[in-house]
Amino acid sequence: MDLMRPASPQEAADLLAEATAARRGVVIAGSGRHRDRGPEPPPGATTLATSALNRVVSYDPAEMIAVVEAGLTVGELATVLAEGGQEWAADAPADATVGGVLAVALNSPRRLKVGPVRDSLLEVVLATGDGRLVRGGGRVVKNVTGYDLPRLAVGSRGTLGLIAQVALKVRPLPKAVRTLSWVSDDPFSVGRRILEGVPLPAAVVATPQRVILRLEGWPDEVAAQARTAAVVVGPPGDDDAWPPPGPRGSHRAEISVPPSQLADPGAGLDWAALLGVGVCWVGADDPTLLPPSPSAGLPAPEIHRRLKASFDPAGILPDLAGVPA
Amino acid sequence: MTAGPATPPILPPGRTLSDPLARALYGRDGSMFEGGASLVALPESRDEVVACMHLAATNGLQVVPRGSGTGLAGGAIPIGDTLVVATTKMNRILDVRPEDRLAWVEPGVLNLDLAEHLAPFGFTYAPDPSSQQVCSVGGNVNTNAGGPHCLAYGVTSNHILAVELVLPDGRIEILGSEGPDAPGYDLRGLVVGSEGTLGIVTAICVRLVPLPPAIRTLLLDFTDVEACAATVSDIIARGVIPAALEMMDQLVIRAVEHYVHAGYPTDAAAILLVELDGVAESVAAQAAEVEAAARANGVRTIRVAETAEERGLLWKGRKSAFGATAQVAPNYHLHDCVVPRTKLVEVLRGVYDIVDRHDLKVLNVFHAGDGNLHPLLAFDRREPGALERVLQASEEIVRLCVDAGGALSGEHGIGLEKRDFMSLVFSDADLDAQACLRAAFDPDGVMNPHKVLPAGARCGDHVALERGGGTAGEGIPEGTWI
Numbered sequence: 001m002d003l004m005r006p007a008s009p010q011e012a013a014d015l016l017a018e019a020t021a022a023r024r025g026v027v028i029a030g031s032g033r034h035r036d037r038g039p040e041p042p043p044g045a046t047t048l049a050t051s052a053l054n055r056v057v058s059y060d061p062a063e064m065i066a067v068v069e070a071g072l073t074v075g076e077l078a079t080v081l082a083e084g085g086q087e088w089a090a091d092a093p094a095d096a097t098v099g100g101v102l103a104v105a106l107n108s109p110r111r112l113k114v115g116p117v118r119d120s121l122l123e124v125v126l127a128t129g130d131g132r133l134v135r136g137g138g139r140v141v142k143n144v145t146g147y148d149l150p151r152l153a154v155g156s157r158g159t160l161g162l163i164a165q166v167a168l169k170v171r172p173l174p175k176a177v178r179t180l181s182w183v184s185d186d187p188f189s190v191g192r193r194i195l196e197g198v199p200l201p202a203a204v205v206a207t208p209q210r211v212i213l214r215l216e217g218w219p220d221e222v223a224a225q226a227r228t229a230a231v232v233v234g235p236p237g238d239d240d241a242w243p244p245p246g247p248r249g250s251h252r253a254e255i256s257v258p259p260s261q262l263a264d265p266g267a268g269l270d271w272a273a274l275l276g277v278g279v280c281w282v283g284a285d286d287p288t289l290l291p292p293s294p295s296a297g298l299p300a301p302e303i304h305r306r307l308k309a310s311f312d313p314a315g316i317l318p319d320l321a322g323v324p325a
Numbered sequence: 326m327t328a329g330p331a332t333p334p335i336l337p338p339g340r341t342l343s344d345p346l347a348r349a350l351y352g353r354d355g356s357m358f359e360g361g362a363s364l365v366a367l368p369e370s371r372d373e374v375v376a377c378m379h380l381a382a383t384n385g386l387q388v389v390p391r392g393s394g395t396g397l398a399g400g401a402i403p404i405g406d407t408l409v410v411a412t413t414k415m416n417r418i419l420d421v422r423p424e425d426r427l428a429w430v431e432p433g434v435l436n437l438d439l440a441e442h443l444a445p446f447g448f449t450y451a452p453d454p455s456s457q458q459v460c461s462v463g464g465n466v467n468t469n470a471g472g473p474h475c476l477a478y479g480v481t482s483n484h485i486l487a488v489e490l491v492l493p494d495g496r497i498e499i500l501g502s503e504g505p506d507a508p509g510y511d512l513r514g515l516v517v518g519s520e521g522t523l524g525i526v527t528a529i530c531v532r533l534v535p536l537p538p539a540i541r542t543l544l545l546d547f548t549d550v551e552a553c554a555a556t557v558s559d560i561i562a563r564g565v566i567p568a569a570l571e572m573m574d575q576l577v578i579r580a581v582e583h584y585v586h587a588g589y590p591t592d593a594a595a596i597l598l599v600e601l602d603g604v605a606e607s608v609a610a611q612a613a614e615v616e617a618a619a620r621a622n623g624v625r626t627i628r629v630a631e632t633a634e635e636r637g638l639l640w641k642g643r644k645s646a647f648g649a650t651a652q653v654a655p656n657y658h659l660h661d662c663v664v665p666r667t668k669l670v671e672v673l674r675g676v677y678d679i680v681d682r683h684d685l686k687v688l689n690v691f692h693a694g695d696g697n698l699h700p701l702l703a704f705d706r707r708e709p710g711a712l713e714r715v716l717q718a719s720e721e722i723v724r725l726c727v728d729a730g731g732a733l734s735g736e737h738g739i740g741l742e743k744r745d746f747m748s749l750v751f752s753d754a755d756l757d758a759q760a761c762l763r764a765a766f767d768p769d770g771v772m773n774p775h776k777v778l779p780a781g782a783r784c785g786d787h788v789a790l791e792r793g794g795g796t797a798g799e800g801i802p803e804g805t806w807i
Contacts, residue, residue: 062558062667085564105506118511119483134758135751138732140663142480142695144469144518145733145743145750146777147762151482151514172564199538199604220606256504258425276426278505298509300498303765307510310761310784320509 002046006053009069009125009133009164015048016162017131020314026129027318028158030071030100033093036252037104038157039318050099053164056080064170065122065139070099070163086170089114091243099163105155109243110214112276113202114171118154123167126153129160129312139167152307159320160311174216178226180236181212188263190233191275197232198225204275205244206262212244247271249283253290265291297321333495334376341366341380351391351409355456356399357658358741362389362409369414371489371497371527378495378525378771381408387774388493390521392432392464395456397659398740400468400520404775410525412463418442419528426533427486427503432463432526436470439531448533451478454736455644463526469518471736473569473600473643476694478534480736482517489528490516493771503530515762520738521773523766537602540568541612542630542639545619546593550574552622553595554670557693559618560599561666565611569600570694571643574673577688577701580649587642590626597693598643646690647701653686654703658715662726663735666696675725676700683718685711697735698726724749739777747779756782 004026006012019026027041028048050071057067061084068077075094081087091108092101100106107116123137126149136149153163184190187206194213195204203214213229213236215222230236246252247270255265259278265271268289273280284290298304298321308319342348342365352361363386368374381388386408391401393413403409416433423446430439436457439450453472454460460470466488470481478484487501501513516523547553553572560567573581574595582589589596597619601611616627630636650657664672673689680687680702688701700722704711723733727749734743747756761784763777764770 060665060667062562063665064561065665107506111505115479115483116505118514119479128758132754132758135755136759138663138750139730140665140696140732140735142471142475142663142692142697142735143732144471144520144736144738146739146747146756147759148469148482148514148518149758149762151511151517152762154514155511172566175564200535217604218607218610220610221604224604224606254506256502256506258422258427258503260422260424278425299500299507300509300512303498303512304509306765306768307762310758310765 003049004046005049005051009053009127012048012053012162012164013127013131013133015131016127016129016316019046019316020130023314024316026316028103028162030097030103031073031095033096034100034104034106037106039159039320041318048162050097050162057165059084061086064141065167066170067123067139067165067167068098069165070097070102072098074098074101081170082173085173087173088120088168088170090117090120098166098168102154102166103156103158103163107279109205109274110202110216111274111279112204113200113216118151120169121150121154121166122169124150124153124163125165126160127162127164129317130314133164137167141169157318157320159308159317161317176217176219176222177242178215178222179212179240179242180215180226180229181210181238181240182233182236183209184211185209187211188273188275193233194229195275198229201225206273206275207244208270212240214242244272247281247283250285251283251287251290253282253293255280255282255291333379334372336366336368336373336376336380340368340373351394351411352403354391354394354399354401355397356402356740356742358399358402360402360404362403363406365409365411367411367414371491374410374491374525374527375495375497377408377410378491378493381771384408387771388525389773390467390525392461392467393435393459395460396464396468396740397661397737398734398742400738400740400773400776402741407774412461412525415527421446423448423533425503427530428533429528429530430462431528432461432466434462436460436462436465443533444536446533447536449536450531451484451534452481455647462529462531466517466526466529467519467521468736468738471692471695471697473571473692476570476692477566477568477602482514484532484534485513485517485529486532487530488513488516488526490524491527492524493767493769497527501530515766518738520740520777522763522777523772537568539605539608540600540602540636541608542636543599543601543612543615544589544628544630544639545597545599546590546625547595547597547623548593548625549623550595550673551670552624553597554673554693556597556619556622556624557669558667559622560615561694563614563618565601565614567599567611567615567694568602569598570692571598572596572691572693573598573643573646574689576653576686577646577649577690580652580688581642581646583652584649585638585642585645587638588628589642593625598639643690646688650688650701650703653688654705656704656706658702658704658719660698660700660702660719660722661734661737662698662700662722662731664696664698664726664729664731666694668729668731669693669696669698672698672725672729672731676722679718679721679725683714685714685718692735695735696731741776744775744777744779747782757785760784
């Protein structure tokens with residue numbers, strides 16, 4: 001398979017322009033780690049790799065904004081931000097790319113506290129399928145200047161263009177953290193009592209045998225929350241690692257429901273549910289055991305079609321309708 | 326997707342206003358512009374909104390959605406042959422589900438009414454613009470409204486889970502979801518901040534945020550503006566993200582104190598209203614950092630609100646700032662500038678300079694934590710030449726903020742007011758792409774004409790759309806009084 005590896009946003013745009021003119025299929029690749037979250041590439045597609053688009057363009061801790069090229073890895077970004085006492089609250093694997101995390105909308109298990117990753121993208125430079133460089137948003141934390149192109153880019157799964165450069169809202173690293181866990185044979189019930197009784201946790205995670213409580217904040221705050229949790233559901237076991245490992249199994253699915261509807265997904269599955277958020281990650285070796293995919297087709301298909309046609313008129317990039325279950 | 330009622334719906338009698346007074350009244354909003362509607366409709370349900378779209382189509386009218394009409398950028402000003410669709414009567418809170426941390430509301434529900442309704446459940450709706458007693462949640466959605474609590478809690482877009490949208494062709498879509506992730510593109514995210522140009526929002530699923538267990542409000546006063554701004558930076562550097570961080574300069578302090586009697590120090594050069602919230606131990610730790618930062622930068626006094634009443638009074642002062650300006654002059658033009666936080670003092674100095682050169686008065690209120698500055702130019706419209714000086718100074722202020730690396734609007738939106746400045750911050754390619762976002766929802770250009778995108782932005786040659794691409798608008802036409 002051919003590989004293109006642009007070293008600048010403009011070069012990426014030029015390569016896409018050429019591919020459009022030649023009607024040659026392209027698939028965008030960051031680390032490739034989350035390719036299963038994106039649609040199938042067209043057969044014979046050339047890979048457009050972002051690994052050379054990896055500069056830190058600007059970072060000022062006083063602004064709490066980092067401007068980076070999208071091929072920068074999550075680990076490299078974390079190192080840069082840690083020097084400023086800050087983090088990008090994405091919690092993705094260290095070798096994943098910033099652009100990849102945004103393109104597939106990979107959200108943090110701390111979502112209860114830090115919100116979805118789309119809320120952290122302030123500005124995006126997108127190289128469209130037909131090779132235009134388009135910018136939307138701005139390098140400020142509040143902005144209503146035109147249409148929200150950054151929000152369109154997050155979760156667009158490489159179907160509209162290449163996310164070339166981004167401005168990310170970053171936050172202070174917490175001064176204290178703890179990950180408490182309890183063994184339980186009724187994790188949803190225990191987890192819900194924790195969620196109701198402990199104020200402002202970072203995450204409450206239910207798994208088949210355990211409940212995990214992630215606390216972050218000021219030292220006295222974390223200590224107080226931990227004491228409260230022990231009062232509500234009894235003393236925890238040993239502190240746990242964070243983030244918790246994903247569910248075991250060669251096949252994965254993600255359930256998204258209003259949080260009160262989270263429930264045991266069933267026998268034969270390993271799972272981890274984010275209480276208060278409504279996400280449940282499910283894993284199995286036998287794909288027939290996974291929950292069925294939620295709905296057929298996309299909402300507002302006409303709007304989706306027009307957006308796709310605007311950004312990738314020759315259709316050289318994969319199509320969102322092809323997203324696997 | 327729902328296609329709506331099978332036969333073209335008709336508005337019941339009494340839903341429209343066509344008398345000249347109504348058409349003139351609905352021709353104004355909170356901005357300085359004045360337009361005029363051809364017809365005004367006040368629908369009471371989603372299906373009546375669909376009927377409004379059909380009515381507009383049948384009569385060759387474009388559609389201008391309107392919430393409470395408190396928008397400051399002219400986003401609700403009707404220009405040309407228009408039907409104004411005001412959602413004021415769609416003001417029911419439909420469903421509150423604390424177990425799912427969401428609520429469904431109609432667009433005409435007032436922001437503060439929603440927050441007050443949620444409080445007994447132990448929750449709130451976080452975005453709190455200063456106009457919250459009057460502004461509607463639907464309007465908030467369309468302007469991606471801000472407010473002092475957005476620093477820690479995020480802007481409106483972070484608090485909208487889903488919207489029900491009636492498209493200009495009358496079809497109805499639910500965008501977003503009650504669950505955390507919806508399939509497809511974030512169309513919900515595109516609707517937020519779209520200033521009435523994509524359709525009419527008829528129901529909104531808002532995110533509920535738990536009321537914090539503890540709140541502490543502090544008033545810091547400074548004899549020096551730079552010291553106040555340096556304190557803001559220092560607070561952030563210590564890893565504190567206050568729930569609100571509001572700065573006011575001397576003229577504002579005096580106007581507000583004279584009116585509200587909150588105990589603001591009228592000889593201060595600037596004050597900082599700091600609100601901290603969270604778990605009690607967190608609030609205590611944050612307060613210690615804030616006080617240390619303030620003392621390190623030469624604060625004169627630190628006052629902590631001891632009671633809920635005192636807190637309310639301190640906030641009343643801040644939220645009444647614009648109205649209190651009436652003591653200074655009969656008219657005001659309010660700006661909305663957002664710049665990098667570290668550029669606040671430099672920009673503030675630049676604003677004072679511009680205002681001096683145009684012989685005007687300025688009162689400054691800022692969401693200091695966000696770099697969002699609201700210079701308020703106070704003037705008397707009856708004075709010959711005053712309005713021209715205000716408009717000239719306004720343009721210079723916008724350019725100053727853009728040159729400092731800012732955006733055109735932090736909270737109020739582009740509307741009419743800043744439409745022709747869009748090319749200061751975006752290239753033609755950027756604006757054409759935005760025209761495509763708009764045309765994806767409104768290919769015929771029915772919704773809210775002349776707003777947001779400047780003349781010539783078009784979703785153009787690289788794609789074939791239903792009517793060969795939409796043109797976003799021309800120059801502000803004759804008949805739009807300023």
